[in-house]
Amino acid sequence: MVKMIYELLFGFLIICVGLLEFGNSADVTKFGAIGDGKTDDSKAFLKAWEKVCGANDPQTLQIPHGKNFLLQPLAFNGPCKSTIQVQLLGNLVGPESSGWLGDQKDKWIIFRGVDDLLFKGSGTIDGRGEPWWKAAKPKDDTNRPTSLCFQSCNNLQVKGFTSINSPRNHISITGCNRASISNVNLIAPEESPNTDGIDISGSNQINITDSYIGTGDDCVAVNGGSVGIIIRNVNCGPGHGLSIGSLGRNGKRETVEQVRVQNCTFNRTDNGARIKTWPGGSGYVKNITFEQITLIEAKNPIIIDQFYGHCYPNCKGGNSAVEIRDVRFIGFNGTSMSKEAIKLNCSSVCGCDNVALEQVNIKSAVRGKGIEAVCNNARVACQHSVPSVEC
Secondary structure (H helix, E strand, O other), X not given: OHHHHHHHHHHHHHHHXXXXXXXXXXXXXXXXXXXXXXXXOHHHHHHHHHHHHOOOOOEEEEEOOOOEEEOOOEEEEOOOOOOEEEXXXXXXXXXXXXXXOOOOOOEEEEEEOOOOEEEEOOOEEEOOOHHHHHHOOOOOOOOOOEEEEEEOOOOEEEEOOEEEOOXXXXXXXXXXXXXXXXXXXXXXXXXXXXXXXXXXXXXXXXXXXXXEEEOOOOOEEEOOOEEEEEEEEEEEOOOOOEEEEEEOHHHOEEEEEEEEEEEEEEEOOOOOEEEEEOOOOEEEEEEEEEEEEEEEEEOOOEEEEOOOOOOOOOOOOOOOOOEEEEEEEEEEEEEEOOOEEEEEEOOOOOOEEEEEEEEEEEEEOOOOOOOEEEEEOEEEEEEEEEOOOOO
């Protein structure tokens, strides 16, 4: 009898904990979602969203385990009356590129104007990007959608899930204040074009931690209007490394400041720590720190490129440049696949000011080969660095 009472009390406790965690729940299957990977479940998801967004108390949108929900382009719009948790346990599947419906061409799933949103779970977002990649022209990503977008979502938390084969970048953070992304896996083939892991623009106080990103482009790209970005414990590769920019294209004024990248690994990436700006642009990149970085056969471990766009040395619009200053590369260790392990290719217009390299130890990944640093128009302080930088 005592054991039975104990079991009943324990079961009741579990139910109470579940209610505290999930609050009032809206399971998408209760709103008509089938989850067979073939039936369009978009309308059911929107009905469930209407319910949770309009409720006065905290809500959970549940996407159950063991099902594959085919979704057309969807916009989950706020503001909502209370806080919302999206619990992704099942899988979201994108439409075939030939079956794409609606006018939302550059985004698949977007949350817009939803504050205090928690998007988490162990499920998978499958963008089914391969047909999009095959149809894309080189360097053209205008007709391919981002898998998951968050626009003007303050106090955002994103964690736990896996995104595979996005047609373009996996996650976009735009116009958000205070957001954290953690324990996500973002995966696409190395040859897939422009499949950035996370793109940040116009956003403040964004933390990206404890994640794996292996794609066909930048693992993380920090774009214009971004301030206070922390990227920590990210395993990057394959891909193009972690980039500030590109900035200043078509003469645009753009700014990025207060970025700190810590304890990250670049594994066989095309680049490691990179800052890239276009000639003819304006604005600035300042207060940037890359520290405690592990390199495994990275092709360009440290690179600043103020001639981005493959126009060097015959660049048009070169009477102005995005200013780069107060940049620190500290504690880099590992191997480089290229001879030029450090490239500081700065513009003669304004150059790169107050660049520091400390405790850098990079060796060639090719036995018997040496490495070197290339430096143009940069003012550099170099301490305990191999290769040494003279500029």
